[in-house]
Amino acid sequence: MSEVINNREYRQKVLKELISELHSGKSVDEVKERFEKLIEGVSPTEISEMEHSLMMDGMPVEEVQRLCDVHAAVFKGSIEEIHRPQKPEDVPGHPVHTFRLENKKIEILIDKIKTDIEKFRSQDTHENIQNLRNDFENLWEIDKHYSRKENLLFPFMEKYQITAPPKVMWGVDDEIRDALKDVKALLSDYSSVNREQLADKAEETAVRVKEMIFKEENILFPMVMETLSEDEWFIIEEGSSEIGYCLLDNVIKWKPVRVNVEKKVEKEGEEPSNNGYIKFDAGIMSPDEINAVLNTLPLDMTFVDKDGIVKYFTQGKERIFARTKAIIGREVKNCHPPASVHIVEKIVEDLSSGKKDHEDFWIRMGDKFAYIRYFAVRNAKGEYLGTIEVTQDIKPIQDITGEKRLASST
Numbered sequence: 001m002s003e004v005i006n007n008r009e010y011r012q013k014v015l016k017e018l019i020s021e022l023h024s025g026k027s028v029d030e031v032k033e034r035f036e037k038l039i040e041g042v043s044p045t046e047i048s049e050m051e052h053s054l055m056m057d058g059m060p061v062e063e064v065q066r067l068c069d070v071h072a073a074v075f076k077g078s079i080e081e082i083h084r085p086q087k088p089e090d091v092p093g094h095p096v097h098t099f100r101l102e103n104k105k106i107e108i109l110i111d112k113i114k115t116d117i118e119k120f121r122s123q124d125t126h127e128n129i130q131n132l133r134n135d136f137e138n139l140w141e142i143d144k145h146y147s148r149k150e151n152l153l154f155p156f157m158e159k160y161q162i163t164a165p166p167k168v169m170w171g172v173d174d175e176i177r178d179a180l181k182d183v184k185a186l187l188s189d190y191s192s193v194n195r196e197q198l199a200d201k202a203e204e205t206a207v208r209v210k211e212m213i214f215k216e217e218n219i220l221f222p223m224v225m226e227t228l229s230e231d232e233w234f235i236i237e238e239g240s241s242e243i244g245y246c247l248l249d250n251v252i253k254w255k256p257v258r259v260n261v262e263k264k265v266e267k268e269g270e271e272p273s274n275n276g277y278i279k280f281d282a283g284i285m286s287p288d289e290i291n292a293v294l295n296t297l298p299l300d301m302t303f304v305d306k307d308g309i310v311k312y313f314t315q316g317k318e319r320i321f322a323r324t325k326a327i328i329g330r331e332v333k334n335c336h337p338p339a340s341v342h343i344v345e346k347i348v349e350d351l352s353s354g355k356k357d358h359e360d361f362w363i364r365m366g367d368k369f370a371y372i373r374y375f376a377v378r379n380a381k382g383e384y385l386g387t388i389e390v391t392q393d394i395k396p397i398q399d400i401t402g403e404k405r406l407a408s409s410t
Contacts, residue, residue: 093254105247145246146173152236179205230334299392304332351376369395
């Protein structure tokens, strides 16, 4: 394990050195040979860590932003493809699938713009000017593409402490927006503009848009597909229509695969809860009482049945991990970031097989100390019914000292 960590640290050091050399004035060609010799493959996550490290070392965001175009050119062709058994981003309607559809439309428009710029360079007729005006008016639709990325995608990245790429990319997005506005303004008042300067400005803007597409496709999208859970993508998709789409007339609504829990219960012949009392091994309670008692407990509980389907979670006042009702009926593996799915699957496998009865974890989260426990749920015959996750902030318990007796609480 130490060897892996050391290799990762060494690679991070090399990446920082290469970017620093570029910052100092070296050309892409001067550093590319060393990069290809020393780096076998660079993952999107490592690029994120590298950018974050540069900023933590004191390099201003603006400086990293200025290097963005250069290091994208260095990494081009060297970013290893992330293979998955299933690729949810290939499903129509998934936010990344929609982003990529838009990028294809934008690339087609950019190709048209390049052709129209060449015609304009040759002859600035009214028709050629009008064609460019229409082109850049259409290209302004990219503002919706960037807005969805910035307002829906970036907040989730920041949740996972991926802070450098959003800051850098948002800054470049704004630069592209400003450039588009400038070109549109020059085209609207062409009589006072130099033809070659306008053509150069328009071409430079088109190139920057194309470069951003490369960064999204090869750095951003692989990174977020590796990090975000299906539930988080569902939230992003739900909010996308409010902002709108770029150059797309119709967008298919994405529906994550889920199980209808109520129908599943009926099919298995179980009796669903009703307004009558439920008999337990020791006592009876009404469904309303059961719900209130479970929500009163000073901890979070989530139950996943034997088929890996999320069936229930408590809704106490102080939650540690966010839960939405959208997870009910979902496969538990789709409720976690892809990078941690294999851990969840291993836990469930060990509990369901009988290899273990519980698995514990604990992590510090700001002023909280989360104690996370997974228990195998078995019936009286020892048959596996599912897994329950119990999470509690044990910091207040750790802080307890002395005694407080019932007699002294009056």
